[in-house]
Amino acid sequence: MSVFYRQRPGWRFPRAVRAEGVYIWDDEGHRLIDAAGGALVVGVGHGVREIAEAIGEQAQRLAYVHGGELTSEPVETLARELARRAPVDDAHLFLVSGGSEATETAIKPARQYQGLADLPAVGDVRGLGLMAAVEIVAEREGRRPYPPAERMAQRIQAEAIARGAIVYASGGQADGAGDLVMLGPPLTITNEQVDEAVTILGDAIAAATRR
Secondary structure: OOOOOOOOOOOOOEEEEEEEEEEEEEEEOEEEEEHHHHHHHOOOOEEOOHEEEEEEEHHHOOOOOOOOOOOOHHHHHHHHHHHHOOOOOOOOOOOOOOOOOOOOOOHHHHHHHHHHHHOOOEEEEEOOEEOEEEEEOEOOHHHOOHHHHHHHHHHHHHHHHHHOOOEEEEEEEOOEEEEEEEEEOOOOOOOOHHHHHHHHHHHHHHHHOOO
């Protein structure tokens, strides 16, 4: 029995054991497309050896310094490289952890996501680049949400995982009700893998909402 605290009673958590590119494998051998990109943060994909080695080498030398008190050569080098690419003169940067956008390469994936809008239970699909949010509704004409007790986004998430794709479930955006399913896969995902993930999500939405 796990003692790790989570606010998801009754949810069975697959145990991830390894990952590569856009795929994660659990301890039962199931391969899942990480269409959520973790929590929309795995931009370069999983298991990139060069990145892992660079992180390990840097952590052995110096793991962290507070930017308001100290600086370090990796921080200064990164800031110089980013400033050189910034579309402003004499750019100065303050580095924080954040998300990524991939607009140039994401026109086709964005159109693929929009295909979900044809499903009766989808109220809207919005996003930028590879990041998208799919609104799930009980009644499309008035965009009436499912009752919170239905936990519809999490039901769709479970159906998607069972079919081979991980999506991010969220809810409560409409006065405590409302359901969103979000996509934000690694930027290394191919068009064919996006097609597969979108198909799985569409099937998951249909299966969860027809009950």
